[in-house]
Amino acid sequence: MNRVQLRFLSQADNVGLARLMAAGLAGQGNFTLPDIEEIKVAVSEAVSNAIIHGYDNRPDGWVEVVMELDAQGLTVVVEDWGVGIEDVAQAREPAFSDDPERLGLGFVFMESFMHGLEVASTFGKGTRVRMRRLITEISHDAQ
Ligand SMILES: Nc1ncnc2c1ncn2[C@@H]1O[C@H](COP(=O)(O)OP(=O)(O)OP(=O)(O)O)[C@@H](O)[C@H]1O
Numbered sequence: 001m002n003r004v005q006l007r008f009l010s011q012a013d014n015v016g017l018a019r020l021m022a023a024g025l026a027g028q029g030n031f032t033l034p035d036i037e038e039i040k041v042a043v044s045e046a047v048s049n050a051i052i053h054g055y056d057n058r059p060d061g062w063v064e065v066v067m068e069l070d071a072q073g074l075t076v077v078v079e080d081w082g083v084g085i086e087d088v089a090q091a092r093e094p095a096f097s098d099d100p101e102r103l104g105l106g107f108v109f110m111e112s113f114m115h116g117l118e119v120a121s122t123f124g125k126g127t128r129v130r131m132r133r134l135i136t137e138i139s140h141d142a143q
């Protein structure tokens with residue numbers, strides 16, 4: 001088991017740091033390169049949401065990413081202390097966005113690339129997204 005934690009200010013440049021950390025930790029596990037690419041996308045979407053929506057693009061909010069690797073998979077928690085989400089079920093609907101310029105696909109990517117997604121949010125207090133990606137065993141006996 002391994003665990004890492006990264007806390008950074010809500011600035012777009014820091015999305016890359018979170019992606020690097022995810023790739024590095026996932027690389028210690030039995031994930032394939034395509035698996036790792038998908039994990040990076042899911043982490044980017046959650047961190048971007050924290051910056052863009054949680055802090056409304058203000059550069060001075062804290063975002064925290066905690067990742068835990070175990071024999072079965074990788075758990076990622078992304079947290080912000082920003083505006084929060086009033087209606088989580090609505091926010092998670094495909095193509096829902098509070099911004100007409102955006103596609104509203106961030107949660108869709110997280111859902112499809114990870115094996116579990118939980119969104120906990122308190123309006124006015126912040127948001128915590130927890131997602132888990134399992135290591136899928138590849139059978140080397142398969143023809
Ligand atoms: N951390 C957050 N804090 C506050 N609101 C959030 C947060 N994450 C998501 N939301 C809300 O949920 C909505 C849906 O998020 P989602 O990532 O699916 O789409 P989007 O960010 O609007 O568009 P896209 O991700 O395609 O650019 C957002 O428009 C926003 O209203």
Ligand SMILES: [Mg+2]
Nearest residue numbers: 045049106107
């Ligand atoms: Mg988004």
